[in-house]
Amino acid sequence: MEIDDIPRLPVNTETHKFNDWIIVYHKSHILKSMCPNNHKCIKDDDSGNCCELCFYEHTLELPHLPEMVFSKNKLTLTHKNGAKIEFNPLDALARVANRGKSTIRVACAEEWKSSRGESANLQEVKPFDWSFTTDYEGTFNEKIRCEDTDAKLDIFKLMRKEHILFYHDLSLFEDELHDHGIASCSVKIRVMPSGFFILLSYFLRVDGVLIRMNGTRFHYETGNDYILKEYTSREAKFETIKHIPPAVYTTPSEIEKHLSITLKKTQKMFFD
């Protein structure tokens, strides 16, 4: 690696070449909450006049969007053979259920309702997932082939002190649940001489009710023809973690180990 490859000050876009991969991030302002055409934009209008807000609303059909959608934020990794992995807020939000079928969701909304008293009318069980829970694992093109594996993510290898060639942290969306906690989705990447590591994470904290995390970790080791991907869902009710200092609740990496794993799957993503 040349001296030019060391991380520079944040800019709106940056490209980093690592072995046969081109890693690019784009970063910009949040989605505007006003439509310049008074919500009359037509999504498939060839004129290209559809505003971004209407595009999101028409595409996702959610009753409302998170308070902050970082619509321009995107992380893309492209291999020289054409394999492509991308992380963007539109695809993350497309994995939010809006048909109201999950019992967990309803139970959670009920708890939230009781935590605030019966008089508040905001907590009616809504026909969509107000927590924006997403099981998004990234967006892959057809050159990527995923296979289940018994291999495990090597945490010790990842914790090893190593020179960092490139690092970036991008928010995809965030919502403060009307001041009752937080729902956020973000992606982080770290490139080291031995490979790269990506953490895509969805974090939900409904104060007094529960904490939920859906995290996808990607580890590529130089020389491999695959990326190891591990998806984990974790959750805990507040009553089961009340012995833990509240300050820990706001630090996803700290609270994570106190949550129960509800789902875990590991796959190899072959790209060559």
Ligand SMILES: [Zn+2]
């Ligand atoms: Zn519009």
